[in-house]
Amino acid sequence: MSANDVLQGPVLETRGLTKEFRGFTAVDDVNLQVQEGHIHALIGPNGAGKTTVFNLLTKFLPPTRGDILYRGKSITSKKSNEIAQLGLVRSFQISAVFAHMTALENVRVALQRKLGTSFHFWKSEKSLDHLNERALELLEEVGLREYADTLTVEMPYGRKRALELATTLALDPTMMLLDEPTQGMGAEDVDRIVALIKRVSQGRTVLMVEHNLSVVSRLCDRITVLARGAVLAEGDYQSVSRNPLVREAYMGSDAAEEEGAHV
Numbered sequence: 192m193s194a195n196d197v198l199q200g201p202v203l204e205t206r207g208l209t210k211e212f213r214g215f216t217a218v219d220d221v222n223l224q225v226q227e228g229h230i231h232a233l234i235g236p237n238g239a240g241k242t243t244v245f246n247l248l249t250k251f252l253p254p255t256r257g258d259i260l261y262r263g264k265s266i267t268s269k270k271s272n273e274i275a276q277l278g279l280v281r282s283f284q285i286s287a288v289f290a291h292m293t294a295l296e297n298v299r300v301a302l303q304r305k306l307g308t309s310f311h312f313w314k315s316e317k318s319l320d321h322l323n324e325r326a327l328e329l330l331e332e333v334g335l336r337e338y339a340d341t342l343t344v345e346m347p348y349g350r351k352r353a354l355e356l357a358t359t360l361a362l363d364p365t366m367m368l369l370d371e372p373t374q375g376m377g378a379e380d381v382d383r384i385v386a387l388i389k390r391v392s393q394g395r396t397v398l399m400v401e402h403n404l405s406v407v408s409r410l411c412d413r414i415t416v417l418a419r420g421a422v423l424a425e426g427d428y429q430s431v432s433r434n435p436l437v438r439e440a441y442m443g444s445d446a447a448e449e450e451g452a453h454v
């Protein structure tokens with residue numbers, strides 16, 4: 192295989208990815224391929240294994256079997272921080288954003304985390320200015336410039352989720368893993384986040400777990416449907432939503448009810 196073949200392959204790939212919890216197979220021989228530049232959704236009814244796949248991809252959990260490849264190289268035995276350094280970054284949950292710091296301070300902390308190792312960096316006033324500039328740029332990018340000095344605890348929920356994206360972008364990801372980015376949002380916030388994800392995904396690859404199928408239909412190039420830990424179907428929104436197996440798997444589940452509510 193030439194170097195070119197590697198670059199043209201999927202950005203992120205799993206081969207036979209399996210996770211068992213005391214004999215219960217939560218993720219069952221999953222072969223996932225995420226192509227460069229795509230927004231790829233991982234969907235499926237409750238308990239399908241989506242969160243477990245995410246936890247495996249970001250090394251929160253070790254797999255029982257199988258391999259994970261990023262840009263053609265195995266990352267199966269790497270740690271969370273090591274894969275973040277490779278550019279594969281999971282969005283932080285709100286709980287990881289400091290409630291009693293301002294939006295600007297939170298983004299600055301994320302930027303510092305990225306630069307963390309270079310202590311000498313902090314000795315220069317100039318570099319601190321630069322950090323503030325970059326933090327403001329990131330807030331601008333997610334439409335939060337006016338919230339720069341607002342305490343995070345006082346921000347509306349939808350804006351906190353946007354801040355979460357800004358702190359993710361601070362780590363300079365080439366690929367972002369977004370865990371239910373529109374969860375718990377009203378329609379207006381959902382629209383704003385959809386537009387935001389569209390914008391920040393330019394030049395990047397995104398894999399997202401998302402229950403809201405309207406969001407998936409508007410954003411995603413490709414969709415993988417999980418059911419009972421295994422891949423049930425894969426394709427674009429049209430083909431997946433017409434698939435009788437997918438319809439059956441969603442029938443009677445909470446996700447089907449959500450679909451009704453959102454589509």
Ligand SMILES: Nc1ncnc2c1ncn2[C@@H]1O[C@H](COP(=O)(O)OP(=O)(O)OP(=O)(O)O)[C@@H](O)[C@H]1O
Nearest residue numbers: 212215216217235236237238239240241242243244
């Ligand atoms: N640490 C664990 N120990 C035992 N079983 C687990 C553990 N984590 C997940 N499971 C089980 O694995 C299955 C898949 O769970 P997972 O949370 O990955 O599904 P999901 O698709 O993300 O569901 P949801 O949409 O409800 O968040 C479930 O049956 C769950 O009970």
